[in-house]
Amino acid sequence: MLTTIKNYLRPGLIGLLAISVLNNASAAPGSATSVATLSPVRIGMIDGLSGAFSNAGEAVQRNLQIAIERVNARGGVRLPDGLHPLQLSSFDNKQGVEESLTALKHLTDQQIPFVVQGNSSAVALALVDAINKHNQRVPEHRVLFLNYSAVDTTLTNEKCSYWHFRFDAHADMRMHALTEVIKTDSRASKIYLIGQDYSFGRQVNKSARAMLAEKRPDISIVGEDLHPIGKIKDFSPYAAKIKASGADAVITGNWGNDLSLLVKAIRDAGMSTKFYTFYGNGLGAPAALGDAGLGRVRAVAEWHPNAGGADSDAFYQQFRQRYPDPRDDYVHLRMQAMVEMLVTAIEKAKTTEAAAVARALEGARYKNAFHDAVMRAEDHQLIQPLYVSVMQKKGENGVRFDNEGSGYGFKTERYFDARLTALPSSCKMLRIK
Missing domain, CATH: 3.40.50.2300 (Response regulator)
Incomplete structure (x- = not known):
């Protein structure tokens, strides 16, 4: 009407x-x-x-x-x-x-x-x-x-x-893209999962476990943490646990200050661990990592500033x-x-x-x-399409734009056409006439 x-x-x-x-x-x-x-x-x-x-x-x-x-x-x-x-x-x-x-x-x-x-x-x-x-x-x-x-x-x-x-x-679509990249990384053998303790963070960890078991059963999950969302001011104890685990890569869905504080703690611990993230390309994360993130931090998104093309x-x-x-x-x-x-x-x-x-x-x-x-x-x-991009210095490897004036930007590592990102749904929707 x-x-x-x-x-x-x-x-x-x-x-x-x-x-x-x-x-x-x-x-x-x-x-x-x-x-x-x-x-x-x-x-x-x-x-x-x-x-x-x-x-x-x-x-x-x-x-x-x-x-x-x-x-x-x-x-x-x-x-x-x-x-x-x-x-x-x-x-x-x-x-x-x-x-x-x-x-x-x-x-x-x-x-x-x-x-x-x-x-x-x-x-x-x-x-x-x-x-x-x-x-x-x-x-x-x-x-x-x-x-x-x-x-x-x-x-x-x-x-x-x-x-x-x-x-x-959604989380499984993003994780599907990230684990497709991990699948081809022959140096990945030990992965640590860390996330925020609510429905999303739990889903990210669950999804990572399931997809890695299917795509790379040789990879070991050497640790897993869920921390209170928005409450942790010092992530150094978590960084110490990750370092002690011997992990060569971290998967996290953290966002906002929970991500920037986590990556800062990893940097301060002197670790060269790879990061596979949902949101590592902004809100302070590149600046917090600095050179420690070059070639190591990856993010998944529907687009990024260096995706390419005049438009x-x-x-x-x-x-x-x-x-x-x-x-x-x-x-x-x-x-x-x-x-x-x-x-x-x-x-x-x-x-x-x-x-x-x-x-x-x-x-x-x-x-x-x-x-x-x-x-x-x-x-x-x-x-929609998804990009997995890797952190680089501005001006190098085709990185025209940096993030938040940090001097660091992201370059496409893998592009996934929309047909490759679509996953089945179990939705049984009650429709309105």
């Missing part, structure tokens, strides 16, 4: 946790109505903007902001009554589940139709459950959950939901022009692709009503000059 735009887009009162950022742009050529005069299409971000992982939340906010600015610069979102600007409202959840549910209540009270979140699979799982219940209870104001980073595999397997779409490769370079340089401070240099293609795919789906559905937009997102394709991805309808998992 199509109600009037203002009925389901009215801004409402901003909750105590909300920081609202409105992006206005002039109307597109030939439009009779200025984009700024129509109600905004609102996106509510729930993530950590304070506390131990504030740098990760702020990085997300920057990526969403530049994507929204691009949409508004071309006029906004086209709906039957004209062009509407996108508006981002950010809700600080301090990386807590209860705070996230409180933020969701503020968001739904304001009738914001789109929720975005990603930094914490524990939070994402709680939001999926709460949104399922909200949408059943209040069908006239349903919301859609777009997930940019929560990679627990259950979110698009046994916990899959019609109201949830994931735009990042890829231009995409990255536009971000750096918008955010010139080296501390702000952490670019996520998936988050910006997510915004573009959402806008395309809204325009196809001709409404912001959640079920209609969900139908338009199923099977949707995102394609630009250097990336090609498809939203798999059966489980709402984005299928």
Whole structure:
């Protein structure tokens, strides 16, 4: 059904946790109505903007902001009554589940139709459950959950939901790429697993064990740790355990300060261990490692600044022009692709009503000059290429760009076409007519 735009887009009162950022742009050529005069299409971000992982939340906010600015610069979102600007409202959840549910209540009270979140699979799982219940209870104001980073595999397997779409490769997809690289490393013989003690960290370790057993049964797992998330300030005891184990490689899904502090402790311990990481290419990690990381630290992602090609370079340089401070240099293609795919789906559905937009997102394709991805309808998992890249000095081996002004960047070691990253799903989704 199509109600009037203002009925389901009215801004409402901003909750105590909300920081609202409105992006206005002039109307597109030939439009009779200025984009700024129509109600905004609102996106509510729930993530950590304070506390131990504030740098990760702020990085997300920057990526969403530049994507929204691009949409508004071309006029906004086209709906039957004209062009509407996108508006981002950010809700600080301090990386807590209860705070996230409180933020969701503020968001739904304001009738914001789109929720975005990603930094914490524990939070994402709680939001999926709460949104399922909200949408059943209040069908006239349903919301859609777009997930940019929560990679627990259950979110698009046994916990899959019609109201949830994931735009990042999940943990098993990322681990599949990393272990394909490890499989060909004849010098890898002893591996240590370390991660954050919550659903995601446990999934990473479980996945690593299973895939290494299948691909390299000769490799020994010489140690495994799960540590409290965001609570450890000194990782030197963990570094000592890794050193004592004789490990020649470490696999970790750590992110944010838990990653940068871990790699700093490894460096300070004088170890030359290889690192296979999910997020080792940003948020302080390259600078913390310095020369100790050269040729040793690998990261897996859907894209990286040195992926290659003029269009890829231009995409990255536009971000750096918008955010010139080296501390702000952490670019996520998936988050910006997510915004573009959402806008395309809204325009196809001709409404912001959640079920209609969900139908338009199923099977949707995102394609630009250097990336090609498809939203798999059966489980709402984005299928896209993945890169495993290795840390190098800027200016060497084709590394044109460094990370966060550190002097160190990443070079593609292996590229995996989207067909090679797709894994089977066990999702049995309850679909909405």
